[in-house]
Amino acid sequence: MHLPAAFSPTRLRTSSRVPLVQVVKTSVATVAAWFVAMLVLPSELPIFAAIAALLVVQPSVNQSFGKAVERSVGVIAGVVIASLIGLLFSGQTWVILLAIVVSIFFGWVFRLGPGSANQIPISAMLVLAIGAATPGYALDRIIETLIGAALGVIVNILIVPPVALGPAERDVNLLAGELSNTLERLATALTSPQTQQQLDSLMIQARLLRPMRESAAASVKQGEESLTLNPRRSAHRTRLEAVTHLLDRFTPVVNRVIGMTRAFHDHYDSSLIDEPALQSIATELRRAAHDLLLLVSPIPEETEADAPAPDTHVPALTAPLRITRPHPEHWLLIGSLMEDLRRIREEIVGD
Incomplete structure (x- = not known):
């Protein structure tokens, strides 16, 4: 039965x-x-x-x-x-x-x-x-x-007052890894022809950053609660402050990355591949993806395959770009990408 x-x-x-x-x-x-x-x-x-x-x-x-x-x-x-x-x-x-x-x-x-x-x-x-x-x-x-x-x-x-900071650190690390991956994907899309299916996939993957950010925020909140009234709070205060600070820095980056992806998705046309400015923007996006990973502790082994590891501990971001006047049909997209890239850079370097 x-x-x-x-x-x-x-x-x-x-x-x-x-x-x-x-x-x-x-x-x-x-x-x-x-x-x-x-x-x-x-x-x-x-x-x-x-x-x-x-x-x-x-x-x-x-x-x-x-x-x-x-x-x-x-x-x-x-x-x-x-x-x-x-x-x-x-x-x-x-x-x-x-x-x-x-x-x-x-x-x-x-x-x-x-x-x-x-x-x-x-x-x-x-x-x-x-x-x-x-x-x-x-x-x-x-x-x-x-x-x-x-x-x-x-x-x-x-008896061992519980401290729930491990899940918070893990989820913030995962968010950093996915932010880095999304920037890498966007950089690749800027420098290669895109089909509508590829554009839609790029947008869907970028939108997944928001639930990841919410999950990380919930884990951080649980971590904070686990230290409230906890006699072990002083020993873990630095860890809590570090993970909270990182989440605060990553939150606007999530919004910027989604905005950049949406702008590219909505304003894409096949002639964009001829814009020389996009090559420079793609290079800076890859540098930003690299430097985002320098802000977090090492990604656990089980998630290393999901996020690219930085090649060096030296930041790769450069000075702000100077862009020549783009085609009239593309200036809005390029200007939007540059402004969001500037603000992402400020979050990474802490300005």
């Missing part, structure tokens, strides 16, 4: 595993929360503490802190709502449903995040269903949750 695609077992799995260190930290935090809560509140099994610790250990310290606050707020709000409704409608069989509905609307009214909004009705339901006949049950569950949340944060800080 064939299962529908919606029920495919592959939907239960991810393409990559959670880092082993995070699994270990989650286990340590859960076990620690269980035993600490048992010492503080020996009368009940510390389910709330274990759940809180389990959920609070996140890929970054900042996310762990946010999850701890989110979880604590949800439990406290749910316990308070359940206690108030229990006092008003004591003994009624439908009070649990009422508490759930009120909790859902409470999260909606205050625009709470999914974590807190879902936790409120769960806590309210558990308090009314399990602890209605147990004095002090609601207060104990709040204390228990705070213990689990606090231990989740503490464990995430003490």
Whole structure:
């Protein structure tokens, strides 16, 4: 029997595993929360503490802190709502449903995040269903949750606080490599006849720079978040500043390169091959492609085939070009290429 695609077992799995260190930290935090809560509140099994610790250990310290606050707020709000409704409608069989509905609307009214909004009705339901006949049950569950949340944060800080700068550096390097490749392709196109299919392909490849830039920006943002509240921040601040600075420099270059490609695509005609200025512009584009790669750390081995390696560590850019008057039909394109090339050069040399 064939299962529908919606029920495919592959939907239960991810393409990559959670880092082993995070699994270990989650286990340590859960076990620690269980035993600490048992010492503080020996009368009940510390389910709330274990759940809180389990959920609070996140890929970054900042996310762990946010999850701890989110979880604590949800439990406290749910316990308070359940206690108030229990006092008003004591003994009624439908009070649990009422508490759930009120909790859902409470999260909606205050625009709470999914974590807190879902936790409120769960806590309210558990308090009314399990602890209605147990004095002090609601207060104990709040204390228990705070213990689990606090231990989740503490464990995430003490055991190898996560630093996610590797993906940021990798994605910025990949962006630099693709920028270099795009400049090389444009330089080749300027000096050889082009078909419409080749022009379209050139434009499509240039447009792919934008999603690459967005991916790099997302990785840099995750790197910044991983260092927020992280005791290892000072040791990695220089790396973060370097990769952020490079992304800031590459962002306008992405726009310039796409603009140059679009101008060439839209204004191309077969007589452009006779313009002597394009040969000089193509040479400068290749030099710019070379020097872009000098700005980044070495490309990882698995991506070396995708990006040309610079031949030397000496910058290849020269002084600004002097262009003789082009054909009247081509001056707009050549002027546009020269202006964008000038601005790309300024980003590369840091002016």
